[in-house]
Each structure stands twice: as structure tokens, then as C-alpha cells.
Amino acid sequence: MNYGQIKQRALVEDQLLSALVELTYRCNLDCYFCYNDLSLKGRALSVEQYKSFFDDLEQMGVMNLILSGGEPLSHPDFFAIGAYARARNFMVRIKSNGHALRGEIARRVADEIDPFMIDTSLHGGIASTHDRQTRVPGSFERLLKNIAEWRSLGLKVKINCTLTRWNEHEVEQIFEIADRLQCQLQIDPEVTPRDDGDIEPLDISPTQEGIRGLYEFQAQRAREFAFEGPAAPQPATIGRQDADLMKAAPAGPTQQRKHCGAGSTGIAIDPFGDVFPCVQWRRSIGNLHERSIIDIWKDRSELDEIRRTTAEAAVLIDGEGDRGQYMSFCPGLAHTRSGDPLKIYDSSRRRGAIILEAYQGLSGASKVESSELADRKSEAGRRLPVL
């Protein structure tokens, strides 16, 4: 069974595969659009609590552990927590802004945590755009230097970029940076509200033309490079959600087909122990100060409702026709926006229509192509729809 098949089966059987752990909301940057709710207060989980949580996750058969935040490196016990996660044999990913990850710290990350991947964030193709977002002068230059250092330590790096009104004209430069540094790249066209519902970040949502430009550029790249470059277009994620968890599974013998893995293959945990179906769906299904993850998972009263909703979302999106597969509809985001996880928001429909058009353009060009190019494009066609 390959990993794709494992994920499909896990989705049907509610087998938890991935946990995203927000270690802290502290941060050494100050991004204008940051979705974290900095007013949240609570008792932070202790290192011992993280350790027993990880022990439980291991017992439950979880494979992926994502350390995020805030800035995970700002947690005072980051290394103790990260090294313990690695010792439990999870595939550890570190979602970091990269600002502090250099020199001795970078070397320790490689040696002590040995992450499967560093996921970092780039906010523009030029310094002024990136630094405008982070509100820390010099952060762009420092990030590029740091990424080169991680690469020289043999670390795998994925650059995540959220498309905004500020950076939508710099897509080409962003790809050039990823290519030059031999990193994967994913550009996500959705700016989300803050976790407390504040919609101020949406002020810098990309324009329609910006989104179209991104997908046309990616389609063009697919045609020209046949996905050979390291920054080949990656499947777009649903906002912050792990794209790997978002593929719909066929109906199993006992479970319904689901739109996404929220609360079935994935969960997110905030620094105060609250457990959510996904990082974008801020409806607590329990707290680790009160119950272990094993007990939360066994008590299905909350989870079953989430799972039923994701099954209903699958039917809802089927009703959107061809554009449905490109809409990256997120029930969690719908819940934040309207209180109703099944209310399709406009940006999702618009995105579906724009991407469908861009990809139809890709297949429409086939008549004039050489057979070699047509072969490459069919490879592109197979990979592009995996959203």
C-alpha cells in the first residue's frame, strides 16, 4: 500500500495521521496579516504534557507531527519538545518564519530534531514587499541567507507563500528564489481572517487578476518545464490545511465519503491544550489539560458531528460541478466567516472558476503541440488537479 492509499483508507476509517502543534503564539516577527489570536490566554502545556501527548499519538499510529505557532522556535523548550517528537519516530515538520534559524540553532535543529522538512514563509519576491508584511526590516535578506544555510546542512525546505495584493506581481521572482535555493514552493491564494474572526487581514487579499495570474503562470511553467524544476507547482492547499489530508476518499463500508480530513486524519492543538479538528476550524473538541488525546478520540460525540459535516461538505462541493475540485472550500474557514461550516464563501467559488479556466487553457493548447510536449502536459494534467 503506498502513502496515498494509506491516506485514503485513513480518511475512511478515521485513523489519525497528522497533528499540527502550535507551541506558542510568541513570535519574533509581526506580520500584518497573521491569523493568530494574540488575545488568547490560558495555561501553556508543560514539556511533560507534550511528552505524554506524543506518547499517546504514537500509540494511536500517528505519522506526521508539525511544530508550528506563532514561531515554534520562540518556545523556551523547543529543542526538548522537538527532539522528543523525533525520538518517537514521527515525521517532524517545523513551520518556522526562519528568522532565528541560523548558526548554532540551525545546526542543532538538523542534529537533534532531524526534521523531515522545514516549512518557511516568504511574503514577496523582493525585500520591500516581504519586509512590509513582517514589519521587520532586513527579514527578507536574512531569510534567504538562512535558507541557503539550511540547504547546506542537508535540510529539505518548502517555501510557503500566501498570495496578497502586495506580492501578486512578484510570482515570477518568488519562483526564481525557490528554484535558486532548490526548495519546494507552494503559493496559496487565500488570505484568511484572524482566528478571533477579525477580517482586517482580508484587506490585502489578492485581486482576481492576481489569482488568475498565479494559475496562468503555474500552468505555463507546467507546460515549459514539465514539473522538472524543484519549485514545480505544488498542489495548492486549503488555506492552512495540509493538502495531503484534503483528498476525498471513496465511500467505505462503514463511513461516508469526506471532503477533508478535519477531525478524522488531522487535528490541531493550540498552546493551551485545546484540540481542534484542523488549524483552521477553531471549534474545540477537548482540552489536553483535562483529557488525554486517546480519551478525546474515543469520545466521539464532538468528533462525529465534525465528520458528518465533512461528509456533507463533499456532497455540497459535488454540486458545484467542475469548478468544485478547484474551490479549496474549507468548512473551518466557512465556520470562521459565517458560523456555518457548510456555507460556501464567495472567494472559494471565485477561486474554483479562475483555476478551472487556467487549467482548461492548459489542456486546450494540446492540438498544436509536439507529441513530446503533449506527453509532458498530460503529466501536468495528472498532477494539477490534486488540490
Ligand SMILES: C[S@@+](CC[C@H](N)C(=O)[O-])C[C@H]1O[C@@H](n2cnc3c(N)ncnc32)[C@H](O)[C@@H]1O
Ligand atoms: C501562523 S504561521 C506559523 C508559522 C511561522 N511563524 C511562519 O510564519 O511560517 C503559519 C503560516 O500561515 C501564514 N499566514 C499567517 N496569517 C495568514 C493569513 N491571515 N492568511 C493566510 N495565511 C496566513 C503564514 O505566512 C505562515 O505560512
Ligand code: SF4
Ligand atoms: S512569522 Fe508566522 S506567527 Fe509570526 S507574525 Fe508572521 S505569520 Fe504570524
